[in-house]
Amino acid sequence: MRKSLYLPVVMMLFFICVLINQPFARTKGGVAMELKSSAFDNGGMIPSRYTCDGANLSPSLDWGAVPAGTKSFALICDDPDAPGKTWVHWVYYDIPAGTKGLPENVAPQKEPAIGGKQGTNDFRKIGYGGPCPPGGTHRYYFKIYALDAVLDLSAGATRKQLLKAMEGHILGQAELMGKYKSKK
Secondary structure, three states, X not given: OHHHHHHHHHHHHHHHHHHHOOHHHHOOOOEEOEEEOOOOOOOOEOOHHHOOOOOXXXXXXXXXXXXXXXXXXXEEEEEXXXXXXXXXXXXXXXXXXXXXXXXXXXXXXXXXXXXXXXXXXXXXXXXXXXXXXXXXXEEXXXXXXXXOOXXXXXXXXXXXXXXXXXXXXXXXXXXXXXXXXXXX
């Protein structure tokens, strides 16, 4: 009987250790925020207007249920279905605390007029680079983070640099997933 309990207990401990090392597990307040877009529903297809098959515009995003003490927001959009690695489409941070969302077509500038700083995506460009899967349907995760600080990062930072800078500062977060299949 004891031997039959050993494996489930070890597995449970393993998964707890893995989860502790995930960014969502390191949130201070554990607040579940809301993130949505007027361009597509969570789990829905992203219109080609927001992809390399269209105008390649960033979609509008709106968020709510912001935790008290938020000093800035950070946004990451990535594709875990890309061959070889998770492909980063957008890195945006130091978005002012009073911001409730982003309009469609945020300018691809290091410091857009609407505030904040944009980082370097995996296309090696500043700002948003829309979905452009080489084949099949891919998932694109837009993740918003409420932070208790304005980060000490220059414009042009990578996803890896942003994640490191956010450690210990995440008050809450939300995620929106859209899918896209290239028409090429």
